[in-house]
Structure formats: structure tokens, C-alpha cells
Amino acid sequence: MNIGFIGLGNMGKGMALNLVKAGHKVSVYDINTEAVNNLNSKGCVGCSDLLTVVSDVEVVISMLPEGSHVRDVYLSENGVIANANKDALLIECSTIDINTIKNVGEIAINKGMRIIDAPVSGGIVGADNGTLTFMVGGSEVNFNSALSILSDMGKNVIHAGELGAGLAVKICNNMILGTTMIALAESFTMAKKLGLDQKKFFEISSKATGMSWAMLNHLPVANIIETSSANNNFKPGFAAEMMLKDLSLAQNAADSVNISTPIGLKALDMYKEFINQGKGSLDYSAIIKLIEESS
Numbered sequence: 041m042n043i044g045f046i047g048l049g050n051m052g053k054g055m056a057l058n059l060v061k062a063g064h065k066v067s068v069y070d071i072n073t074e075a076v077n078n079l080n081s082k083g084c085v086g087c088s089d090l091l092t093v094v095s096d097v098e099v100v101i102s103m104l105p106e107g108s109h110v111r112d113v114y115l116s117e118n119g120v121i122a123n124a125n126k127d128a129l130l131i132e133c134s135t136i137d138i139n140t141i142k143n144v145g146e147i148a149i150n151k152g153m154r155i156i157d158a159p160v161s162g163g164i165v166g167a168d169n170g171t172l173t174f175m176v177g178g179s180e181v182n183f184n185s186a187l188s189i190l191s192d193m194g195k196n197v198i199h200a201g202e203l204g205a206g207l208a209v210k211i212c213n214n215m216i217l218g219t220t221m222i223a224l225a226e227s228f229t230m231a232k233k234l235g236l237d238q239k240k241f242f243e244i245s246s247k248a249t250g251m252s253w254a255m256l257n258h259l260p261v262a263n264i265i266e267t268s269s270a271n272n273n274f275k276p277g278f279a280a281e282m283m284l285k286d287l288s289l290a291q292n293a294a295d296s297v298n299i300s301t302p303i304g305l306k307a308l309d310m311y312k313e314f315i316n317q318g319k320g321s322l323d324y325s326a327i328i329k330l331i332e333e334s335s
């Protein structure tokens with residue numbers, strides 16, 4: 041297929057290359073020309089503006105930082121909705137607020153376009169290796185149209201419901217991840233203070249009811265599991281500032297439906313404090329430093 045891909049950062053780069061590997065013609069655009077040139081040399085067709093990247097493609101995919109970028113890219117005069125083919129399928133993969141995708145979606149659908157939200161889980165490794173999990177919101181028909189393309193970039197592609205439902209899943213999921221990481225960090229700090237060997241604590245708790253995905257994959261303590269960023273001075277992985285963004289999205293979503301999520305709110309405050317210390321570019325599991333320092 042002819043695909044236009046917008047946003048070639050940590051995630052978008054690997055996703056676009058996996059589409060090339062699967063045999064698609066992939067035109068790419070990013071405001072960062074270095075990112076465009078890099079992919080141009082690896083089999084993509086580099087474009088110097090938005091208008092060119094969406095011209096005559098069957099599918100548009102975007103992987104951008106925040107809702108404001110998505111609104112710019114889709115709604116501006118040179119943007120996707122004004123210039124893409126009327127029957128183009130729009131696949132928005134960024135982690136953003138639900139209102140933005142619903143507003144952009146309404147405008148796209150009124151023009152006769154097809155659109156889904158398809159945020160991802162699996163990080164940079166998943167993007168590079170084509171093993172992402174996609175959580176998809178949109179009509180059944182649009183989901184089915186996108187399935188094969190999403191499968192070229194991921195190993196799990198799951199339909200969550202109507203437009204915005206993919207983001208609702210992503211936001212709730214990451215509130216679990218952020219709060220779980222803090223619980224892990226507190227427990228491993230306390231275990232050490234109580235005189236336990238942290239490795240022994242892991243050995244037992246990982247086979248008991250304290251076990252979680254975060255414990256098995258992102259343990260905030262070094263030299264116990266292979267995939268811990270603590271082994272690497274908390275080089276991300278998934279940066280703390282990204283977790284702050286996701287926890288902020290979670291609180292906005294909670295407010296929008298009048299639900300109180302005090303643990304999610306506390307996690308947001310702790311990540312804010314950590315990032316105000318200038319540590320936002322460390323992995324989100326480095327939040328353990330905040331707990332160790334206050335102990």
C-alpha cells in the first residue's frame with residue numbers, strides 16, 4: 041500500500057521501517073529533517089512537508105508527542121484532513137487525550153474519511169522489533185481495514201470499541217503501570233531497610249501475590265533482572281516525563297467522568313516532584329530515587 045507516515049521519533053522510526061520491510065511504499069515526514077533523511081536512506085520516501093506526505097496515499101499514520109501536535113498535523117491548512125484523499129484511512133497512534141481524537145475524528149468523518157485511534161504499548165523495543173500491542177478505537181469496518189497494516193508493526197492488535205476507546209484503554213493501562221511502579225519502588229526500598237536481600241525478596245515476591253508485569257520487566261533495582269533500566273543508570277526505556285504525561289491524561293479523563301482516583305493523583309504528584317528535580321529524562325522506574333531519598 042501507499043502509506044504516509046508522520047512523526048519519526050523514538051517510536052515512529054521503527055514503525056515506519058517495519059512497514060517498508062513488509063513491502064509497503066512509505067512516504068515519511070517529520071519537522072526534524074535529520075529524522076526524514078535518516079529514513080530516506082533506509083527505504084522510505086522522505087518528504088519535506090505535510091502536504092507532500094499525505095498526497096495520494098491510501099493510509100496516513102501519525103505518531104506524535106501530544107494532542108496539540110495531532111491537532112496541528114490534522115487540522116492545519118496544509119494538514120491531513122484538508123489534503124489527504126477523501127477515502128484515506130487515518131490511523132492515529134499517539135498517546136493523547138480522548139477529546140482531541142474525538143474532535144479530529146468528527147471533522148474527518150464529516151469529510152467522508154475513515155479514522156481510528158491506535159495507541160500502542162511495548163516501547164521502543166516493540167516499535168523496532170514489530171512487536172507492539174495496538175489498542176484500537178473506531179468502527180469494526182475501519183478496524184478490519186487497518187488490521188493487516190497494524191499487524192506489520194505489532195503482534196497484538198485488539199479492537200477496544202468506538203473512536204477514543206483505544207486511548208481510554210491506553211490511559212487506564214498506564215495509570216496501572218505508573219501506580220504499580222511506585223508500589224514496587226516503595227516495597228523494594230522497605231525490604232532493604234528491613235534487612236532483606238533485595239534479590240531474595242524478588243525471588244519470593246515474584247512467585248507470590250506481589251508479582252506484576254512491572255516487577256518482572258521493569259524492576260527499579262539493579263542486577264536482578266536483565267531488562268531493568270536500573271542496570272543502566274536508569275537510561276530510558278520509557279522516560280519519567282512520558283509517565284507524567286500519561287498520568288496527567290489519566291487525571292483529565294477521571295475528571296471528565298467525575299471519578300476520584302486518589303492513588304493515580306498521588307502518583308501524578310510524585311512524578312511531578314521527581315521531574316521538577318530535573319530528572320524527567322531518566323526512566324520512569326527511577327522514581328525509586330525519590331522514595332530512597334525521602335526514607
Ligand code: NAD
Nearest residue numbers: 047048049050051052070071072104105109134135163164
Ligand atoms: P518522540 O518525541 O521521540 O517523537 C515524536 C516525533 O514527532 C519527533 O520526531 C518530532 O519531531 C515529531 N513531530 C512533532 N511535531 C510534529 C509535527 N507538527 N509534524 C511532524 N512531526 C512532528 O516521541 P515518541 O517516543 O516516538 O512517542 C510518540 C508517541 O508515542 C507519544 O504520544 C508517546 O506518549 C507514545 N508512546 C511512546 C512510547 C515510548 O516508549 N517512547 C511508548 C508507547 C507510546
